Amino acid sequence: MNASRIPTPPDVAWQQKHLLDVDVLSLAEIQLVMRTTDAMKEVLARPISKVPALRGTNVTILFYEASTRTRVSFEVAAKNLSADVVNIAASSSSVTKGESLVDTIRTVEALGADMIVMRHGTSGAPYLAAEVFSGSILNGGDGWHAHPSQALLDLYTMRAHLGDVRGKKVVILGDVLHSRVARSNVWSLTAAGADLWICGPTTILRGFDTWAGRWASGGAPGHVGFTVTSDVGAALRDADVVMALRLQRERMDAGLLPSLREYAARFGLTRERLAVAKPAALVMHPGPMNEGVEIAPDVAVLDRSVITEQVTNGVAVRMALLYLLAGGHPEAVTNA
Amino acid sequence: MDGRQIMTADEIRRAIIRISHELVEKQAGTDGLVLVGIQRRGVPLAHRIAAAVEEHEGVTLPVGALDITFYRDDLSLIAHQPVVKGTQLPVDLNGRTVVLVDDVLYTGRTIRAAMDALVDFGRPRAIRLAVLVDRGHRELPIRADHVGKNVPTSSDEVVEVALVEIDGEDAVRIERVDVPAPTA
Amino acid sequence: MPDLRVGKMVPLLEISRAWLVDPVGEREGPGEVVVRDGILEAVTWLQGAEADGIGPDGVLVLPGFLDIHVHLREPGNEDAETVASGLAAAAHGGFTTVCAMPNTTPAADEPGVFARVAGAAATSGSPVELLLHGAITVGRGGERLAALGELADAGAVGFSDDGSPVKSAIILRNALLYAGMLGLPIVEHAEDVTLTAGAEANEGLVATILGLKGWPAAAEISAVERAIAILDSVRADAPGARLHLTHLSTAGALDAVRRAKAAGLPVTCDVTPHHLGFTDEWVAGARRWAWEALDGAGTARDPWADGALVARPYATACRVNPPLRGAVDAAACLASLIDGTADAVVTDHAPHTAVDKETEFGLAAHGISGVELAFGVLLAAVAAGRLPLARAVAALTVGPAAVLGARPGRRGAARGLVEGEPADLVVVDAGDRWRVTADALASRGKNTPLLGRELPGRVLLTVAQGRLAYRDVAGDASGS
Numbered sequence A: 001m002n003a004s005r006i007p008t009p010p011d012v013a014w015q016q017k018h019l020l021d022v023d024v025l026s027l028a029e030i031q032l033v034m035r036t037t038d039a040m041k042e043v044l045a046r047p048i049s050k051v052p053a054l055r056g057t058n059v060t061i062l063f064y065e066a067s068t069r070t071r072v073s074f075e076v077a078a079k080n081l082s083a084d085v086v087n088i089a090a091s092s093s094s095v096t097k098g099e100s101l102v103d104t105i106r107t108v109e110a111l112g113a114d115m116i117v118m119r120h121g122t123s124g125a126p127y128l129a130a131e132v133f134s135g136s137i138l139n140g141g142d143g144w145h146a147h148p149s150q151a152l153l154d155l156y157t158m159r160a161h162l163g164d165v166r167g168k169k170v171v172i173l174g175d176v177l178h179s180r181v182a183r184s185n186v187w188s189l190t191a192a193g194a195d196l197w198i199c200g201p202t203t204i205l206r207g208f209d210t211w212a213g214r215w216a217s218g219g220a221p222g223h224v225g226f227t228v229t230s231d232v233g234a235a236l237r238d239a240d241v242v243m244a245l246r247l248q249r250e251r252m253d254a255g256l257l258p259s260l261r262e263y264a265a266r267f268g269l270t271r272e273r274l275a276v277a278k279p280a281a282l283v284m285h286p287g288p289m290n291e292g293v294e295i296a297p298d299v300a301v302l303d304r305s306v307i308t309e310q311v312t313n314g315v316a317v318r319m320a321l322l323y324l325l326a327g328g329h330p331e332a333v334t335n336a
Numbered sequence B: 001m002d003g004r005q006i007m008t009a010d011e012i013r014r015a016i017i018r019i020s021h022e023l024v025e026k027q028a029g030t031d032g033l034v035l036v037g038i039q040r041r042g043v044p045l046a047h048r049i050a051a052a053v054e055e056h057e058g059v060t061l062p063v064g065a066l067d068i069t070f071y072r073d074d075l076s077l078i079a080h081q082p083v084v085k086g087t088q089l090p091v092d093l094n095g096r097t098v099v100l101v102d103d104v105l106y107t108g109r110t111i112r113a114a115m116d117a118l119v120d121f122g123r124p125r126a127i128r129l130a131v132l133v134d135r136g137h138r139e140l141p142i143r144a145d146h147v148g149k150n151v152p153t154s155s156d157e158v159v160e161v162a163l164v165e166i167d168g169e170d171a172v173r174i175e176r177v178d179v180p181a182p183t184a
Numbered sequence C: 001m002p003d004l005r006v007g008k009m010v011p012l013l014e015i016s017r018a019w020l021v022d023p024v025g026e027r028e029g030p031g032e033v034v035v036r037d038g039i040l041e042a043v044t045w046l047q048g049a050e051a052d053g054i055g056p057d058g059v060l061v062l063p064g065f066l067d068i069h070v071h072l073r074e075p076g077n078e079d080a081e082t083v084a085s086g087l088a089a090a091a092h093g094g095f096t097t098v099c100a101m102p103n104t105t106p107a108a109d110e111p112g113v114f115a116r117v118a119g120a121a122a123t124s125g126s127p128v129e130l131l132l133h134g135a136i137t138v139g140r141g142g143e144r145l146a147a148l149g150e151l152a153d154a155g156a157v158g159f160s161d162d163g164s165p166v167k168s169a170i171i172l173r174n175a176l177l178y179a180g181m182l183g184l185p186i187v188e189h190a191e192d193v194t195l196t197a198g199a200e201a202n203e204g205l206v207a208t209i210l211g212l213k214g215w216p217a218a219a220e221i222s223a224v225e226r227a228i229a230i231l232d233s234v235r236a237d238a239p240g241a242r243l244h245l246t247h248l249s250t251a252g253a254l255d256a257v258r259r260a261k262a263a264g265l266p267v268t269c270d271v272t273p274h275h276l277g278f279t280d281e282w283v284a285g286a287r288r289w290a291w292e293a294l295d296g297a298g299t300a301r302d303p304w305a306d307g308a309l310v311a312r313p314y315a316t317a318c319r320v321n322p323p324l325r326g327a328v329d330a331a332a333c334l335a336s337l338i339d340g341t342a343d344a345v346v347t348d349h350a351p352h353t354a355v356d357k358e359t360e361f362g363l364a365a366h367g368i369s370g371v372e373l374a375f376g377v378l379l380a381a382v383a384a385g386r387l388p389l390a391r392a393v394a395a396l397t398v399g400p401a402a403v404l405g406a407r408p409g410r411r412g413a414a415r416g417l418v419e420g421e422p423a424d425l426v427v428v429d430a431g432d433r434w435r436v437t438a439d440a441l442a443s444r445g446k447n448t449p450l451l452g453r454e455l456p457g458r459v460l461l462t463v464a465q466g467r468l469a470y471r472d473v474a475g476d477a478s479g480s
Helices: A027-044 A069-080 A101-110 A125-132 A148-162 A180-191 A208-214 A232-236 A260-267 A307-328 B009-027 B042-057 B109-119 C083-092 C111-124 C148-153 C169-182 C205-210 C218-234 C251-262 C273-277 C327-339 C374-383 C389-395 C398-404
Strands: A058-063 A084-089 A115-120 A136-142 A169-173 A195-199 A227-229 A241-244 A282-284 B004-007 B033-038 B063-066 B097-105 B126-134 B146-150 B157-162 B171-176 C012-022 C027-036 C039-045 C059-063 C065-070 C095-100 C129-134 C186-188 C243-245 C267-271 C425-435 C454-464 C467-471
Touching: A027 A069, A027 A148, A027 A180, A027 A307, A058 A069, A058 A101, A069 A084, A069 A115, A069 A136, A069 A148, A069 A307, A101 A115, A101 A125, A115 A125, A115 A307, A125 A136, A136 A148, A136 A307, A148 A180, A148 A241, A148 A282, A148 A307, A169 A180, A169 A232, A180 A195, A195 A232, A208 A227, A208 C205, A227 A232, A282 A307, B004 B009, B004 B126, B004 B146, B009 B042, B009 B126, B009 B146, B009 B171, B033 B042, B033 B109, B042 B063, B042 B097, B042 B126, B063 B109, B097 B109, B097 B157, B109 B126, B126 B157, C012 C039, C012 C389, C012 C425, C027 C389, C059 C389, C065 C083, C065 C374, C065 C398, C083 C095, C083 C111, C083 C454, C083 C467, C095 C454, C111 C129, C111 C148, C129 C148, C148 C169, C169 C186, C169 C218, C218 C243, C218 C251, C251 C267, C251 C327, C267 C327, C267 C398, C273 C327, C273 C374, C327 C389, C374 C389, C374 C425, C374 C454, C389 C398
Parallel strands: A058 A084, A058 A115, A115 A136, A169 A195, A169 A241, A195 A227, A241 A282, B033 B063, B033 B097, B097 B126, B126 B146, C012 C059, C065 C095, C095 C129, C186 C243, C243 C267
Antiparallel strands: B004 B171, B157 B171, C012 C027, C027 C039, C059 C425, C425 C454, C454 C467
């Protein structure tokens, strides 16, 4: 096969050097991620679930926030592709110690990083990193802003059970104000044409009502509108997917909510509440869960709960993203 | 593509029949044979060879598909985004004779990647190679066991194989391309 | 005057066939001026055929501008700006008088800091006049009144804790009373900090989508309402009390001022070029003018739906306090200039080092380096038909002078084209455009989202108190 001579096919979809959010992805690119994830799932099912695709590629995992799940998921994904993985747990205190993010990125680059998977507590930080770094930045979560790999694995998991999500009712229930998962899911699910509902108490929905209102008559090109409500019953009625979000204790201290108990009583995902959803409605959670707060323990273990499947799919999606970014950016081809 | 035709549909059909006979002869039968087509055009070729074997031996050989994208050593050089087609292997490869099938043998790098991929699935007794066209210019010490047609080419030519299953017709053509000036 | 250096007396300058604006005489039109030995010797208004072909889209001759709100960073942060670089930047922007805020390190809460700043101004050789605001409280800490009387004796033109509001209502009341006794205004940065803790961007669509903590308009409106109520309560005891609300950014706050003025309260306010020309869309990466971000019905457009996002999001050059608001609030700022609710345009020139800005959005210093770009932004509004040229000029001259209560006889108080006075004027080619680059800015602070973009209106020449303050070496400074 003389592949390098075949002219670029017209259906080439992946144009991204970085993946900072899903907002820049076309539906065709999202579908390419889904197809590539299928191939990665097949790799994961092999006796030796490791391929040499990223051999010699240095993937540096730079996390400014404590995280086990996402960090390990990326690490496993990179190792499955035979990348060399460097882990840096940059506590946010190094910021106050004077080393700026820009300095850190330059240092990581000098140490040989080809790709950086980055988690940061400040919204937008990966955009600054992408301006400085000559390789690819994969956003592993920034502040309240974006968590693109999570949104893509959520979509992948939904599609695995529902097929096309177009027109399917997907409910995101919980603290969307502080949730990067919610924001990225708004972009990916409205691109995929889902009937998206966002539900929670008014104090932690703030801003999303504006967003939904502005998009009511069509939002960004290629995206459908979505619905925001504090009425849990209306949100869950006939839902195909219900995704509960983690509620953090700090929200009480900030005066946003009276108590965890009250939240659980009014907005927690229980069997009784779920009864109005479709009988086979999927239950999802990006983790880590506060069982008994945003999700009842007996709901988390229902047959239709796909929470552990989300974790498995997370590795496959992250393999797909690392792989696409490694081969995908236009600069890489100029020496072909 | 308007290039010079070097194999017609009939010639392709005859080459496949000949390869199917050689395979059986070399193996002294069909025991333990598995055909594995390399995505994309190796896959229909593998199925055609299996059909030809079935016709004259009355035996249905297992046929698999191998996607070697993840095993390429030139990921960053691929001028377009690689599209993963997927791997399906119907049987355990341990102890079997695997016949890799591809459309064109050129530098040998695809076959090297395919062998790397295969051994991740098990330990075949032997790996053989069948190609429709061998165009020369090897960069690795690899040769085909079964060749439909040897075609001398120059490196500024492209061999294009068209198959009904993918392209709507059967033909092999050769075309000269203008190699773009390397970027500074 | 090819050899004339900055700071030197202008021996002879004749500008013919220009468009003159005189906000004191409330007149604009074709004319000519002659400056001889630093004195504005003659102002001639052209009539009839002589005036043919002269319009406000060519060379303008305007009174030198007055900015009553700049940050010069000296003492304490000379990497960001010095008095000398700040005055050079002011001259480049057409300003012949600027008034520095006291939030230096140490804060200007006693006359010693004033002396140091005044010394730096004298050493700079710039003819741009430097006025000073004193701090309201010691160290701008909001607890004890600063040496207001001594600062007044040392020349303070007003008092402000700008950068922060006066949190305590009782301190604000006492400051209004005491400053009123001294005949000086309190310049308040109105912000309810309980609503803005950790806030990053104007509360609304942009902040929501970008995951930035919302900065509500109510934080400014409630602080303005509070300050006005306190002002009303002290008038009986201190007839001289005056409140000036600076860098207002919301329709609600401007409405509150409009009502207070109608009720006869001694309140004034200003708006900035960035709050009337830019919007929160800029944080997301849009760069269209605020008036272009409104649809026909007067509501803000959606830059995601419009494809208006052209720059990378989270540019820290857009981080400013108060934050860039939505297009409706920006339109209210512009409208307030036209109806007179806002008395002045101030730049809130806030230079910062690259180190303080090349960081995560939420951690970056607040402020935009703006003194060199203010008139260009206003000219863009003029060119778009959104602002009469005469209003723009008045808001940079007689408007701020009135806020300070400038008395006749004080240096630069007239802010008009007055024959026989020392020449204080700026010559602008309104028909020319220039590209804003780091090199083109005299300020040490390059922190503006206009970097790399073109602005209308090239300042050709600035003359302050009869002396050369700025001359465009590339352009052709018309005249002899």
